[in-house]
Amino acid sequence: MCGIVGILGTRPVAAHLIDAMKRLEYRGYDSAGLATLEDGHLARRRAEGKLKNLEAKLEAGPLAGTIGIGQTRWATHGAPTEANAHPHATPLVAVAHNGIIENFRQLKDELIAAGRVFSSQTDTEVVPHLVTIELEAGASPQEAVARVLKRLTGAFALAFLFEGFPDLLIGARKGSPLAVGHGQGEMFLGSDAQALAPFTDRVTYLEEGDWVELTRSSIIVHDVSGKEVKRAAVISQASAFLVDKGNYRHFMAKEIHEQPDVTGHTLARYLDLAAASARLPELPFDWATIDRMVITACGTAYYAGLVAKYWFERLARIAVDIDVASEFRYREAPLSPGGLALFISQSGETADTLASLRYCKEHGQHIAAIVNVTTSTIAREADVVFPTLAGPEIGVASTKAFTCQLSALLSLAVAAGRARGVLSAAQERAAVDALAEVPRLLVEALRLEPQIERLARSIAKVKDVLYLGRSTSYPLALEGALKLKEISYIHAEGYAAGELKHGPIALIDETMPVVVIAPHDEVFEKSVSNMQEVAARGGRIVLITDAQGAETAAMETMATIVMPTMPSLIAPIVYAVPVQLLAYHAAVQIGTDVDQPRNLAKSVTVE
Ligand code: G6P
Numbered sequence: 001m002c003g004i005v006g007i008l009g010t011r012p013v014a015a016h017l018i019d020a021m022k023r024l025e026y027r028g029y030d031s032a033g034l035a036t037l038e039d040g041h042l043a044r045r046r047a048e049g050k051l052k053n054l055e056a057k058l059e060a061g062p063l064a065g066t067i068g069i070g071q072t073r074w075a076t077h078g079a080p081t082e083a084n085a086h087p088h089a090t091p092l093v094a095v096a097h098n099g100i101i102e103n104f105r106q107l108k109d110e111l112i113a114a115g116r117v118f119s120s121q122t123d124t125e126v127v128p129h130l131v132t133i134e135l136e137a138g139a140s141p142q143e144a145v146a147r148v149l150k151r152l153t154g155a156f157a158l159a160f161l162f163e164g165f166p167d168l169l170i171g172a173r174k175g176s177p178l179a180v181g182h183g184q185g186e187m188f189l190g191s192d193a194q195a196l197a198p199f200t201d202r203v204t205y206l207e208e209g210d211w212v213e214l215t216r217s218s219i220i221v222h223d224v225s226g227k228e229v230k231r232a233a234v235i236s237q238a239s240a241f242l243v244d245k246g247n248y249r250h251f252m253a254k255e256i257h258e259q260p261d262v263t264g265h266t267l268a269r270y271l272d273l274a275a276a277s278a279r280l281p282e283l284p285f286d287w288a289t290i291d292r293m294v295i296t297a298c299g300t301a302y303y304a305g306l307v308a309k310y311w312f313e314r315l316a317r318i319a320v321d322i323d324v325a326s327e328f329r330y331r332e333a334p335l336s337p338g339g340l341a342l343f344i345s346q347s348g349e350t351a352d353t354l355a356s357l358r359y360c361k362e363h364g365q366h367i368a369a370i371v372n373v374t375t376s377t378i379a380r381e382a383d384v385v386f387p388t389l390a391g392p393e394i395g396v397a398s399t400k401a402f403t404c405q406l407s408a409l410l411s412l413a414v415a416a417g418r419a420r421g422v423l424s425a426a427q428e429r430a431a432v433d434a435l436a437e438v439p440r441l442l443v444e445a446l447r448l449e450p451q452i453e454r455l456a457r458s459i460a461k462v463k464d465v466l467y468l469g470r471s472t473s474y475p476l477a478l479e480g481a482l483k484l485k486e487i488s489y490i491h492a493e494g495y496a497a498g499e500l501k502h503g504p505i506a507l508i509d510e511t512m513p514v515v516v517i518a519p520h521d522e523v524f525e526k527s528v529s530n531m532q533e534v535a536a537r538g539g540r541i542v543l544i545t546d547a548q549g550a551e552t553a554a555m556e557t558m559a560t561i562v563m564p565t566m567p568s569l570i571a572p573i574v575y576a577v578p579v580q581l582l583a584y585h586a587a588v589q590i591g592t593d594v595d596q597p598r599n600l601a602k603s604v605t606v607e
Pocket residue numbers: 298299300301302344345346347348349350353396397398600601602603604
């Protein structure tokens with residue numbers, strides 16, 4: 001995984017490489033490094049940990065040179081140490097890599113047998129060694145790369161910088177994305193257009209199997225067979241501005257508080273509030289012909305999909321088959337041609353989600369995608385894209401992207417229900433009216449922050465937390481547990497409340513808080529029974545409900561968070577706020593790195 005960048009510039013490039021790498025930190029932040037040519041000679045700086053460590057090293061030992069490559073890493077092979085940080089190099093070539101070289105073990109054995117000495121545990125290091133062997137045998141850099149690429153299996157993107165070649169960068173794409181940026185007498189390579197946005201908005205996306213030779217004045221793209229091909233340049237919409245935290249202590253806090261605004265923008269895209277109807281872009285399929293659909297995603301996006309399963313089944317009578325992408329892609333799911341497959345992804349680059357998309361494409365499905373980054377690979381490969389208008393999400397734990405995904409999904413389900421004749425015009429109107437209230441209700445939910453912050457002080461002291469919910473609150477219980485564990489490192493599990501008695505009830509004692517998400521809806525009474533089972537065993541309950549729910553439950557709790565009253569249809573969107581705030585404040589209390597928690601990355605571009 002990781003983010004890579006390359007610059008063939010006219011000015012010293014180290015600082016610009018760092019700028020671009022900051023924009024790629026969402027792909028990993030275990031270590032970082034860059035290499036330039038100083039007077040034609042390869043020079044490197046690498047550092048363990050976040051980019052600021054590399055910046056400190058550069059301050060102490062600046063790197064000159066107007067050509068260079070850089071990488072920010074999420075460790076796959078080898079610990080996140082300086083020795084394993086990229087670029088990896090021999091005296092002849094330096095390589096920055098994103099992805100996994102799957103056959104590296106065989107290649108490494110072969111290279112060691114040939115007397116090559118390795119200085120890292122990475123899969124990447126085989127690449128500079130293989131290229132060096134070709135160069136030493138008299139090949140040009142282009143010939144060397146072309147030959148080596150044929151030997152590599154896996155999904156990856158690579159950037160190459162060569163000793164003694166101050167006007168040449170080579171990039172290659174197989175599985176992982178790579179974009180070429182066109183400047184004025186300058187050229188750029190980057191894992192995405194966002195990384196290149198400070199330098200240029202003219203971008204060429206390499207296609208699968210392509211490799212590219214860049215000089216300051218030319219671009220030559222070769223396809224997988226080595227043939228020269230033309231690839232169009234497009235104007236990227238990626239913004240040159242790096243978002244800042246505003247008045248917030250963390251991006252995550254800022255993003256939680258942006259939710260009223262960004263869900264409003266997203267809903268405005270899919271709803272005609274004046275006509276009280278859903279309004280979708282032109283679709284390449286007819287809802288009337290869709291009886292089953294597949295939803296695939298990872299992490300928080302998967303939980304958004306799980307909520308949507310309830311909505312599509314109830315509102316549109318479409319049977320939904322949902323799976324995490326890492327399972328779906330290898331499940332060999334039978335799919336009838338002409339079916340609908342929906343992919344949900346904030347980044348639009350998640351490797352497993354993309355692979356699942358390609359599987360569905362091969363099996364004749366209509367491909368729809370809900371993405372936040374509209375320049376992403378998933379967006380480009382989908383037949384129809386439903387953007388979420390969340391804006392850049394920087395905190396690794398997804399918050400505003402989740403509520404925007406839910407807003408788009410519910411709008412879609414309503415449109416499908418209406419188109420399929422399941423919902424009447426009056427029912428559509430009621431659903432749209434409910435959706436229109438989401439931004440205001442989010443503002444009201446955010447007012448509960450002081451109470452949730454107080455509660456988080458107690459949660460921060462415990463070792464385990466159980467989250468329970470039924471119906472659309474069940475995925476929210478899963479999301480609540482994920483949020484808490486990923487940023488506070490407290491062990492948490494989400495369960496369908498009805499499953500409590502099939503195992504997790506054995507865990508209940510006075511030390512483990514049980515967060516019950518239970519708006520006063522059609523399954524509320526059932527949730528109350530489950531809470532009573534917890535209370536009877538001395539469990540401490542945190543109840544998240546509304547005024548009617550609090551009154552009806554009339555239970556002694558560790559805390560009761562009383563949410564505004566709302567139609568149960570939209571509750572999963574609004575109830576996301578207290579679970580996000582609880583995790584956020586617990587993490588702040590504990591003092592973890594909220595925006596960049598250990599071991600994680602914002603966008604997982606390896607499987
Ligand atoms: C990572 C992130 C999660 C995110 C998941 C899916 O694990 O840390 O926050 O939900 O990837 O990412 P995507 O970009 O596909 O939504």
